Amino acid sequence: MIPLLLYVAIFVAAFFIVRLGARKMTERHDFTSLKTVTFGDESAVRPDRWASVISIVTIFLLWGAFTGSKWVPVHAPGPFIGDTQFTYTAEAPDGARDDATVFIRVFEVGADVTEPEIDPGDGFAKNDVITVGAWRSKLLLFDQNDEITRKDGARIVAIDGQPVEPGGEVITDAGRVAVTSKGSLNYEPPKGMQMEPIWLPPPEAVVARVAEIASEGYQNFTLWEHLGWSLYRVVLGFILGAAVGIPLGYAMGLSDWFRGWFDPIVEFMRPVPPLALIPLVIIWAGIGESGKIILLFLAALWIMTIAARAGVSGVNITKVHAAYSLGASRWQILRHVIIPNSLPEIFTGARVAMGVCWGTVVAAELVAAEKGAGMMIMVASRFQLTDIVIMGIILIGVIGYGIDILFRIAERWLVPWKGRS
Amino acid sequence: MTGLSIENISMRFDLPNGGHVQALKDVSLHLNPGELLSVLGPSGCGKTTLLNIVAGFLAPTEGRIVLNGHAVKGPDAERGMVFQQGALFEWMSVRDNVSFGPRMAGRREADYGKEVDHLLDVVGLRDFKEKAIYELSGGMQQRVALARCLANDPDVILMDEPLGALDALTREKMQGLVLKLWKETGKTIVLITHSVEEALLLGERLLVMAPRPGRIHTEYRLPFADMGVGQDLREVKKHPDFGQKREEILGMIWDMEEEIMGRAEEAGA
Ligand SMILES: Nc1ncnc2c1ncn2[C@@H]1O[C@H](COP(=O)(O)OP(=O)(O)OP(=O)(O)O)[C@@H](O)[C@H]1O
Ligand SMILES: [Mg+2]
Numbered sequence: 004m005i006p007l008l009l010y011v012a013i014f015v016a017a018f019f020i021v022r023l024g025a026r027k028m029t030e031r032h033d034f035t036s037l038k039t040v041t042f043g044d045e046s047a048v049r050p051d052r053w054a055s056v057i058s059i060v061t062i063f064l065l066w067g068a069f070t071g072s073k074w075v076p077v078h079a080p081g082p083f084i085g086d087t088q089f090t091y092t093a094e095a096p097d098g099a100r101d102d103a104t105v106f107i108r109v110f111e112v113g114a115d116v117t118e119p120e121i122d123p124g125d126g127f128a129k130n131d132v133i134t135v136g137a138w139r140s141k142l143l144l145f146d147q148n149d150e151i152t153r154k155d156g157a158r159i160v161a162i163d164g165q166p167v168e169p170g171g172e173v174i175t176d177a178g179r180v181a182v183t184s185k186g187s188l189n190y191e192p193p194k195g196m197q198m199e200p201i202w203l204p205p206p207e208a209v210v211a212r213v214a215e216i217a218s219e220g221y222q223n224f225t226l227w228e229h230l231g232w233s234l235y236r237v238v239l240g241f242i243l244g245a246a247v248g249i250p251l252g253y254a255m256g257l258s259d260w261f262r263g264w265f266d267p268i269v270e271f272m273r274p275v276p277p278l279a280l281i282p283l284v285i286i287w288a289g290i291g292e293s294g295k296i297i298l299l300f301l302a303a304l305w306i307m308t309i310a311a312r313a314g315v316s317g318v319n320i321t322k323v324h325a326a327y328s329l330g331a332s333r334w335q336i337l338r339h340v341i342i343p344n345s346l347p348e349i350f351t352g353a354r355v356a357m358g359v360c361w362g363t364v365v366a367a368e369l370v371a372a373e374k375g376a377g378m379m380i381m382v383a384s385r386f387q388l389t390d391i392v393i394m395g396i397i398l399i400g401v402i403g404y405g406i407d408i409l410f411r412i413a414e415r416w417l418v419p420w421k422g423r424s
Numbered sequence: 425m426t427g428l429s430i431e432n433i434s435m436r437f438d439l440p441n442g443g444h445v446q447a448l449k450d451v452s453l454h455l456n457p458g459e460l461l462s463v464l465g466p467s468g469c470g471k472t473t474l475l476n477i478v479a480g481f482l483a484p485t486e487g488r489i490v491l492n493g494h495a496v497k498g499p500d501a502e503r504g505m506v507f508q509q510g511a512l513f514e515w516m517s518v519r520d521n522v523s524f525g526p527r528m529a530g531r532r533e534a535d536y537g538k539e540v541d542h543l544l545d546v547v548g549l550r551d552f553k554e555k556a557i558y559e560l561s562g563g564m565q566q567r568v569a570l571a572r573c574l575a576n577d578p579d580v581i582l583m584d585e586p587l588g589a590l591d592a593l594t595r596e597k598m599q600g601l602v603l604k605l606w607k608e609t610g611k612t613i614v615l616i617t618h619s620v621e622e623a624l625l626l627g628e629r630l631l632v633m634a635p636r637p638g639r640i641h642t643e644y645r646l647p648f649a650d651m652g653v654g655q656d657l658r659e660v661k662k663h664p665d666f667g668q669k670r671e672e673i674l675g676m677i678w679d680m681e682e683e684i685m686g687r688a689e690e691a692g693a
Contacts, residue, residue, distance in 0.1 A: 324481055325511040329525040329576050330501030339524070343515040420514035420558050 005079075005196060006065055013061050021053045063206060071197050072205035079196035082137040084109050086119060087177040089163050091145060091188065093128040096156035101126035105133065105143060107177060109192040112136035127151045133190065138199040140191035142183070153186050204390040209397070212390045221391065222382055224374045230398060233368065233376040236292070237360045240299020244356065248304045249349065252311020253341070269308055277302035277363040281370055290371035295364065302363045303356040310352020314345020347421040350414045354407055361403045376402075426492050428455040428478070428580055428612055433487035435473050435638075447473045448484070449637035455629075457579070458610045460649055462617055462627030464673065466680050470638025471616045475582050478614065479505055492579065501525060504578035506569050506586045512557045518568055519544065519553040525576030536575070543571040546608075547601065563594035567601070574609065583615045587622065599625055600657055607653045620673050624648050624666060625657055632673060634680055636687075642676065644669070 067075030088106045095101075103124060110116040116134045124130040127150040135141045145159070146152040160166060162173040162180045172181035178192040200208065216226040224232075254261040255269070280298055288294035318341055326340045368377025376399050383391035414421065435448040447470040455461055463471050476482045478489055480499040489496040491503065505511075512521055520527075522543060526536035544550050547567035557565065566586055573581055586602075587595045599622060606613055617623050623630050628649045634641035646669070652660050660666060 319510050321507045321511040322513065324479070324499065325505055325507060325572075326524070326528075327481075327499035328479060328501070328503060328505040328578075329528060329572070331524075331528040335528050339528070340513065343513070346515075418515075420556065 006069055010061065010065060013057075013064075017054070017057045017061075021051070021057070066203070067206055069197050070200070070203055070205035072207055074205075074207055081197045082109075082195045082199075083178065083193040084111055084137055087192070089175045089177040089180060089190075091128070091159050091180075092161040092164075093145070093149065093151070093157050094160045095127060095151045099127070100160065101128040103128035103130050103145070103149070105131045105145065105188075105190070107190065107192065108132075108134045109137055110134060112139065123148065127157075135190060135192055137192065138194055140189055143188040143190055145188050158186050159188065201387050201389055204393065208390045209394045212388075212394050213398075216379075216391065216394070221379055222374070224379075226379075226398075229374055229376050229379045230402065232374045233361075233364050233399075234402065236295050236299055236375070237357070237364050240296050240364070241303045241353075241357055241360050243296070243300045244303025244360075245307045245353065247300075248307030249311045251304075252308040252313075253315055253337070253345075255308065256312045256315025257337070257341075265308075269305055269312075272301075272305045273309065277359065278366050281367055284367075285371060295367050295372070298367055299360045299364060302360050306352050306356040306359060307349075310348050310355075311345060313352075314348035315341055317348055318344045346418045347414075350410065350418060350421075354410045354414075357406050357410065358403060361399075361406065365399055425490075427457050427459075428614075429490040430454070430474075430478065431487050431490060433474065433477060433484045433489070435470065435477065435482070436485045446637035448477075449639050451487075451638070451640055453631070453640070455580075455612055455614070457612050460606050460613045460615070460626065460628040461631060462615045462623040462629075463631045463633060464617065464620060464623045464677065465631075465633030465638075465641070466635055466677055466684065467618075469633045469635035469680075471633060472584055473638065474633075475584050475614065475616055478580075479503055479582050501529070501576055502579045504573035504576055504581045506566075506573050506581065506583040508585045508588050509562070509565065512565055512568055512572070514557045517554050517556060518549060518560070521557065521568055522553075522571045522575050524572060529576075540571075540575055543575050546605070547571045561594075563590050563598060566590065566598060570601070570605065574605065574611075578611070580612045580614065583613065585616055585618060588618060595622075596657060600652070602626055603649060603652045603657075606649075620670055620677070621661065623673070624669055625652055625660060630673075632676060635684060641680075 064075060066072070068077055069079045071078055071081050086106065086108050088104050090102050090104050092100055092102050103126065106119055106121050108116060108119055118132050118134055121130055121132050128145075129148045129150070131143060131145055131148065133141055133143055146157055149157065151157040158169070159182050162182075163175045165173045165175075167173050167182050169182050169186050170184050172179060174180075178190060181189040181191075183189055213226065218225070220226070220228070251261075251265065255265050256262075277298060280301060284294045284298045284301075288297055322340055322344065323336060326336045331339065364375065365377035368375035369381045372378035376395055380392045380395035383389075383395070430451060430453040433448055433451045434446070437445045437447055439445065451470075451474060453461075463474070465471055473482065477484050478496070480489075480496050480503065496503070513524065516524070519540065523533075523536055523540045526540070541550070541553075544553050547570060549564060549567055549571070552560065552564065557568070560568065566589075569586070587598050590598060602613075602615070603626065605611075615623075615626055617626070624646060625648055627644070627646055630644040630646055632641045632643075633639065648660050648663070648666060651663070
């Protein structure tokens with residue numbers, strides 16, 4: 004909740020600072036900047052690069068601040084670490100009451116810890132000592148060393164002077180103390196507002212992991228091998244899917260018989276998400292490479308088929324008429340008119356297909372694989388290696404984005420006339 | 425018999441709701457080689473339909489088209505088309521567009537190159553031949569379309585409002601160009617237009633069509649196209665006969681439009 008509020012606050016603050024201050028220096032002088040109607044004119048809305056940079060920096064800042072990163076100067080309050088104490092009041096069956104203190108040492112998980120020496124104190128309730136890891140909690144059988152135990156009828160009536168019932172809890176300066184339904188105590192030190200590393204490790208831990216796995220590997224393969232295998236599967240599956248799908252789409256756009264024959268199949272397969280095919284593909288082809296390639300082939304196939312079909316139907320009929328009047332044969336029209344004219348659609352389809360394939364390969368590897376980005380994060384999550392999981396997710400995102408950018412560059416190169424006719 | 429014969433063409437479109445549109449009814453016409461025909465008529469009178477039938481894109485429900493003694497079965501290089509817009513190939517340079525016909529016929533660059541460059545000169549696009557289509561203005565694009573059609577050396581050139589999307593000034597220049605090309609090449613040309621002036625200037629023969637069903641209303645033989653070859657088109661427009669013919673035809677089309685409107689009102693009432 005608090006990170007979200009902070010995020011919104013930074014969003015608003017950055018907006019005003021950039022709009023009122025920095026903007027003056029970076030005023031743009033081009034045609035669009037002279038447009039007076041910008042609200043509602045989508046073409047006049049261009050991403051503010053300041054906002055993009057601040058947006059990314061903000062995410063890293065919040066990430067660092069709430070994980071206690073060494074890279075970030077300001078931090079949210081961390082978990083309590085050190086010694087503290089609280090007092091409980093026990094009541095014997097005869098109504099006599101006695102106070103005892105619980106001494107607590109909260110330590111960083113993973114560090115060595117020794118119990119502090121204490122004086123048992125007087126009365127029938129004796130002082131206790133416990134050690135708790137930060138962010139953890141601990142069950143305290145307070146009566147183990149007491150003269151009158153719970154078996155004898157003793158029970159807790161107050162913590163730090165505040166009355167409490169079994170099942171209730173008290174927030175003390177030392178943290179949260181709950182009385183279980185059986186009458187024992189459950190202690191939880193203050194967590195602060197930072198995330199525990201097993202939930203969200205600080206950025207430097209993730210970076211360190213990248214370096215480690217890049218050189219030493221994880222689960223028998225280096226990071227690059229994992230990513231490379233995923234990429235290889237995607238590229239191979241996509242190429243096969245495009246190699247079958249594009250001609251099929253053209254055939255469907257050019258021939259009644261093909262259209263009739265494949266329309267039901269394509270329309271049926273289109274809404275089936277490739278992920279739903281994973282179980283069947285595993286049954287048929289096992290969890291090896293061929294199964295994954297088949298899955299990605301299917302994921303790309305329908306998208307490319309539909310893109311090619313749309314590309315053919317998008318051909319302006321006057322262009323085809325013009326070509327016929329210039330004496331072109333059917334093959335020449337396919338080669339010189341229909342194929343080039345459908346390239347923009349094919350590219351759009353290819354970008355979608357690559358995105359779907361990349362998502363599908365990761366999902367398939369999550370289910371079953373010996374190597375690959377998805378397998379890496381799946382195995383890591385079983386061992387609570389959150390830094391590897393986060394690293395994997397970031398790299399999967401970066402690669403997916405990179406693929407899309409490559410396609411966009413290729414598109415600008417190969418179909419410069421797109422959207423300009 | 426040489427020339428283009430349109431023989432008793434009728435065209436009926438069946439509509440999905442069970443009705444039908446009689447787009448053309450019993451249209452007949454003969455054009456001798458080298459004749460320039462402009463076609464005028466209110467919107468929806470079947471001009472485009474007629475041109476598509478001549479081009480071979482549509483088969484008429486009745487009648488036939490005969491060119492130089494053989495019946496037209498489908499589109500062919502002997503009948504070139506110039507469309508209003510959107511028919512150029514954006515993925516080719518200007519020059520590749522113009523040389524499309526010869527290339528498709530399997531001719532070699534050495535063979536057609538000179539001719540294509542000459543045509544680019546004639547339409548004034550020599551300096552633009554390596555440009556992409558989307559870098560040209562609308563008028564330049566229509567000049568490419570003209571050159572592309574001529575490079576294929578068709579017997580008949582069919583134009584459906586080729587200058588309709590251009591501004592008045594560019595349009596006037598293009599009219600001069602069309603006349604010049606017509607005289608130089610001696611092609612048979614059929615030109616559809618919405619502009620009475622354009623029809624008078626570019627029509628050695630002028631056909632006024634009437635709607636519902638689409639049919640030939642009146643045919644004229646005019647001297648203005650020949651006059652326009654030699655002199656400025658603006659001078660031709662000042663000719664007293666020109667003004668008189670323009671008023672006559674405008675009135676004719678006006679009456680037809682009124683009749684359509686009246687009928688529409690009756691139907692609506
Ligand atoms: N494919 C079609 N299906 C049904 N009706 C059609 C079709 N094509 C044309 N028509 C009808 O035929 C008639 C003639 O159409 P056409 O396009 O030839 O007119 P036009 O004279 O070229 O009109 P404009 O000057 O507006 O271009 C119109 O009434 C039109 O509605
Ligand atoms: Mg028309």
